Amino acid sequence: MTAPEGFHLESDPLDDPVFATGxxxxxxxxxxxxxxxxxxxxxxxxxxxxxxxxxxRAQVTVVVGPSGSGKSSLLRLLACIxxxxxxxxxxxxxxxxxxxxxxxxxxxxxxxxxxxxxxxxNLLPYLDAVAQIRLAAALRGAPATEDDALDLLGRxxxxxxxxxxxxxxxxxxxxxxxxxxxxxxxxxxxxxDEPTAELDTAAAERVLVAMEDLAAAGVGFVISSHxxxxxxxxxxxxxxxxxxxxx
Amino acid sequence: MTERVQxxxxxxxxxxxxxxxxxxxxxxALAGVDLRVDAGEFVALVGPSGSGKSTLLALLxxxxxxxxxxxxxxxPLADRPPVGLGWRDLALVxxxxxxxxxxxxxxxxxxxxxxxxxxxxxxxxxxxxxxxFGLDHLADRYPHQASLGEQQRVAVxxxxxxxxxxxxxDEPTAHQDRGHADRLLDAVTEAAREGSAVLIAxxxxxxxxxxxxxxxxxDGHLTDGPPA
Numbered sequence: 001m002t003a004p005e006g007f008h009l010e011s012d013p014l015d016d017p018v019f020a021t022g023x024x025x026x027x028x029x030x031x032x033x034x035x036x037x038x039x040x041x042x043x044x045x046x047x048x049x050x051x052x053x054x055x056x057r058a059q060v061t062v063v064v065g066p067s068g069s070g071k072s073s074l075l076r077l078l079a080c081i082x083x084x085x086x087x088x089x090x091x092x093x094x095x096x097x098x099x100x101x102x103x104x105x106x107x108x109x110x111x112x113x114x115x116x117x118x119x120x121x122n123l124l125p126y127l128d129a130v131a132q133i134r135l136a137a138a139l140r141g142a143p144a145t146e147d148d149a150l151d152l153l154g155r156x157x158x159x160x161x162x163x164x165x166x167x168x169x170x171x172x173x174x175x176x177x178x179x180x181x182x183x184x185x186x187x188x189x190x191x192x193d194e195p196t197a198e199l200d201t202a203a204a205e206r207v208l209v210a211m212e213d214l215a216a217a218g219v220g221f222v223i224s225s226h227x228x229x230x231x232x233x234x235x236x237x238x239x240x241x242x243x244x245x246x247x
Numbered sequence: 248m249t250e251r252v253q254x255x256x257x258x259x260x261x262x263x264x265x266x267x268x269x270x271x272x273x274x275x276a277l278a279g280v281d282l283r284v285d286a287g288e289f290v291a292l293v294g295p296s297g298s299g300k301s302t303l304l305a306l307l308x309x310x311x312x313x314x315x316x317x318x319x320x321x322x323p324l325a326d327r328p329p330v331g332l333g334w335r336d337l338a339l340v341x342x343x344x345x346x347x348x349x350x351x352x353x354x355x356x357x358x359x360x361x362x363x364x365x366x367x368x369x370x371x372x373x374x375x376x377x378x379x380f381g382l383d384h385l386a387d388r389y390p391h392q393a394s395l396g397e398q399q400r401v402a403v404x405x406x407x408x409x410x411x412x413x414x415x416x417d418e419p420t421a422h423q424d425r426g427h428a429d430r431l432l433d434a435v436t437e438a439a440r441e442g443s444a445v446l447i448a449x450x451x452x453x454x455x456x457x458x459x460x461x462x463x464x465x466d467g468h469l470t471d472g473p474p475a
Contacts, residue, residue: 105349105389108349109349120343124345124347125310125341125343125345126308126339126341126345131362135347135362139347139349139350165309165310166310167305167310167311168310168311168312
């Protein structure tokens with residue numbers, strides 16, 4: 001077929017080597033006795049101190065705690081953005097903290113999605129909704145057809161937005177699209193940092209319903225939040241205070 | 248490297264109006280803008296922040312829809328909605344750059360070719376652009392390992408890769424020193440000489456001097472010439 005140009009992805013899989021291949025469906029993300037310390041010119045701050053947590057697949061886990069408790073540091077370890085100073089991190093059953101940068105990036109591409117707080121930061125401004133999803137899938141090594149993308153948009157109530165660009169979407173719609181990009185290709189884990197902080201109640205609830213629905217299909221969500229609406233959909237909690245796990 | 252005949256075609260806008268709601272207030276970002284940029288022209292769009300430049304670019308590339316007015320792409324691009332245009336028809340450098348975090352800088356430059364399935368054919372040009380923009384030694388780095396200026400040059404290279412019929416760029420030299428800014432302007436000028444219709448929003452007065460025409464935007468109105 002003659003594929004449309006440009007902003008719409010080709011219908012064939014993007015199977016060149018830059019896109020990761022294969023999908024590991026191992027079910028867990030685990031931090032075991034992790035320690036993370038940040039050093040400034042004058043002091044050393046322990047952001048995480050001997051923290052052990054397991055993030056199950058098919059559930060929503062919410063990380064709670066006051067500001068400075070270590071929530072973001074934990075999310076950055078789980079998202080493979082940072083490495084611990086001590087302890088171990090496993091994603092989809094594979095130990096991450098000993099991997100070289102390239103291997104860690106490859107694993108992250110396949111198995112981890114990260115949602116920023118600001119919806120627009122999760123999307124590419126020049127791609128329509130279908131193309132966003134298909135590019136995310138291709139980067140994850142699990143190419144999606146246009147029909148796959150449309151089905152996913154339909155589940156999230158965005159079917160009529162298929163050819164819209166991020167600037168044409170509301171903040172809530174952008175965040176739901178980001179969730180779609182996060183789950184396409186079946187990563188083990190979607191890490192979301194305060195994903196509803198910039199949304200009104202109705203928009204936040206639709207995002208959370210989408211997360212709950214998609215988690216049930218097998219992806220593990222781990223969300224840091226102060227938002228009671230987020231806590232209401234939690235299957236489990238990780239409570240942190242001063243970098244330590246609390247009961 | 249295969250020389251290709253690139254699609255020609257500029258665009259013409261008449262009476263574009265765009266309003267936004269800001270709480271109870273309605274803000275008119277564009278108050279009836281007429282604009283035409285033909286193939287082979289390099290036009291600089293200048294004006295203070297908030298004057299409507301980015302809104303105009305968003306309309307032209309189909310990210311926003313005008314409340315009133317008409318926008319036509321010309322020549323082979325005619326009768327196609329902007330959102331249906333590909334990178335080879337209409338390429339843009341958004342202010343937010345929009346690099347893919349999980350792709351190397353070289354692969355970000357190649358993204359438009361990747362979306363078309365023509366990576367192999369475009370690799371030589373990607374390498375040339377990387378070299379021209381002083382990025383060849385950074386090709387394997389990722390966006391977070393590059394400075395903002397380097398990332399911006401990647402975004403310009405990405406837009407130029409397929410020799411687009413229309414090139415829209417929002418402040419493409421904003422994060423550059425003079426030397427790199429000049430190299431970017433050389434490339435943009437060359438794109439126009441090769442037939443692209445080029446419109447760049449810019450505060451860079453050197454860029455005004457390089458353009459064939461300068462248009463000034465103020466409070467949603469567009470006038471010919473640089474600002475007074």
